Amino acid sequence: IAAVPFAASALLKAAELGPEELLARLRALRPVHMFLAAFVPAAAAAVYLKLRPRAVYMVDYACFRTSPSCRVPFAAFQEHARVWPGFDERSVRFMSRLLERSGLGEETCLPYAQHYIPPSRDLESSRAEVELIVFSAIDDLLAKTKVAPEDIDILVVNCSLFAPTPSFADMIVNRYNLRKDVRNVHLAGMGCSAGLISAMLLPNCLFRMGGAAVLLSTNGANARFRLARVVRTLTGAQDGAYRCVYQEEDDRGNVGINLSKDLMSVAGEALKANITAMGPLVLPASEQLLFALSFIARKVVNRGIKPYIPDFRTAFEHFCIHAGGRAVIDELQRSLTLSDEQVEASRMTLHRFGNTSSSSLWYELAYVEAKGRMRKGDRVWMIGFGSGFKCNSAAWECIRPPAAPGGADGPWAACVHRYPVDIPDVLKH
Template sequence: MSSSGQLKRLFQLLVSNLLTVVAVPLAAAALLKAAELGPDELLGRVRALRPMHMFLATFVPAAASIVYLKLRPRTVYMLDYACFRPPPNCRVPFAAFQEHARVWPGFDERSVRFMTRLLERSGLGEETCLPSAQHYIPPSRDLESSRAEAELIIFSAIDDLLAKTGVSPQEIDILVVNCSLFAPTPSFADMVVNRYGLRPDVRNVHLAGMGCSAGLISVGLARNLLQVAPKGSKALVVSTETITPNYYMGKERAMLLPNCLFRMGGAAVLLSTSGANARFRLARVVRTLTGGKDGAYRCVYQEEDDRGNVGINLSKDLMSVAGDALKANITAMGPLVLPASEQLLFAASFIARRVVNRGVKPYIPDFRTAFEHFCIHAGGRAVIDELQRSLTLSDEQVEASRMTLHRFGNTSSSSLWYELAYVEAKGRMRRGDRVWMIGFGSGFKCNSAAWECIRPPPANGGAGGPWATCAHRYPVEIPDVLKH
């Protein structure tokens, strides 16, 4: 470690233990003073105090403590989570993707070559999956096929979660389902209520059109609903995206990229205000919306091309917009999670730039001091690259995101849970470890959630999860053409 690194480490230790550094000498001085006065004189001074002073000294702190305990938000815990594992027959190797694209008359050779180049540079592997309807020529995009995909993913994830937790469907008080691009009638929430026979008084919500960060929005909504529900209530959060009706069949380059990135996936999470048998504690949820700016609002936009084909248009300004949203989000998140030493360094840098010299390089807070694990939305290679650079993360710290993109592709709002499952499948989660989830979505949004591990998985943590059959093969080496 360099001398500057050693100085920074010493500064962090000093600031982090400032209370101890100040309290210990004060306590020692008080003890010395008490020993000097003697017990008789101390007792005499206490008796000399007025009754009103004694009352205030005991009542005010007690009353303040009671008010604080009554008004503070309830702690929300994650009991467990489960991710959908696509069946092998849904696998889409690169060669199959290219062959189907060439056979479909809606794509010309120029579009096929463009998608081939995108796929080769995407960071996806050969095992990502598309729903069965997308394996037909031409692909099926009807309502029945779309609903079949949604039911397969959602019911499989919920079945796994209920089996892991031993929770009965009748114990679920709140249900939040998110799927951005497919909102049938009845809603997905009604579909789950019907399948599992949930209670008639269950609070249920279906969020649509919220983009890839809707999973964290759903967690935030469930947390808020749990605050007003009876203590110990349980909230089921289900996150997915339906690929079947949203495969773009035109020739606009800006709308072809989602075809190469998005793959089938979903996750179910069980939250509660009771910590019994909980796996994680929810520490923070921070949401940032930049949709007030036209450029941000339209950078991920569902529309028709000039031939009437519906798709998602990704603006060339997407990374710039995402960077601005990230800056706003970490500005709000930083003071809530960073240790005092990092906040002091940031404040000193800010003051120096404003007062002394604008040429002073701004200090980028080191979020590695606040978190042990990072789950960055696997939206694409460029997204992961940019966040790794911005947050100065190591290759190991973004490994979960890169490997999730390689194995499962961009599964939209559920990708963060596949990444958390990767960390646990590799045996890296420890009690007390902190996890930062960062999601991006249309609108444009950047949302964060901070978790603290209460109970790590058993030694075979990957068993039964999405990485059960492949964790031993990861991490894989991604060729330079994909990383750069």
């Protein structure tokens, strides 16, 4: 871009000279000058191409498909809770009231170890759960993309609380015989996830079994989505935000996740900061102008003027909101003025699969595609929350819709025809 004015100036100067004078000046140039005139632009172009950020594409993704044998109906959950050590009748009644208002359905699943009485929480059971979910999702992904394991250059694994040695990344390298020079990372403590810990009742009720594998590439030849934007917001510098999702022990020595009563307000502030950063990157000029005029009016004319909320529906066709709970989805629907259909994927994912932590976003994307709603050029906004406290969002653009709409090979294959379903405010049994 910086070379454009110089090139334009040179062309104008050359136009002022006659053909004979221009030819004479060219003949007078030394070879070194001619070499530099050709080399410098070529070198600058090469450096620019080398240093510019490369586009990121999603080749495809796969979600773990739960087995009906892992299903946990409300009645079974309550029956098991009554015989689990550490739960009294008051705790069971509290969890029952929470389940009735949670937005979860009767087909959510828990790992096999949690079906025992008392539940098995040893290291071997945890590894078995990880291997079942991770290997199943990766096997499906490699089969869909026809990518050989030796072609993988970078491996990133995310699991919030369970971090054994060797790591999950090492486990995958060993299982699939990845190359010796593969770069691998295991991220822990970054998302919202928890096991069934007796003293921490909210995670007991909301978190369920799930996982996803995603194949990214800088080559868009066979990609299905292009990553347009990523915005990360971290509010951990504030003590209240840092401690609102906190792993700790209770007075009995049980380790669990303590969810603060301020969680929704903290999440709202993080979302507001994230939206402020994302808006200028994705909103059309008309929405940005309306927001700017509203901001000026509130500052100059009257602070009592209601601030203008940008219409993100002009920037995205689909919304995937972290299915952390009914209250999270309700609040984002209200804040972003979304329709019921636009939050349908989030609500139905919560109902069918429960809170599967960060993988819930991919179950939601699978729902949109299983319903046949994804079109070429459609834009998707994924919004996720995590401890710390973080709000991360990504904007994707669809390059190629699924070859077989209806979710024939996805997590919704056996049940998408039954959705959407009506979810009452209080589900009585």
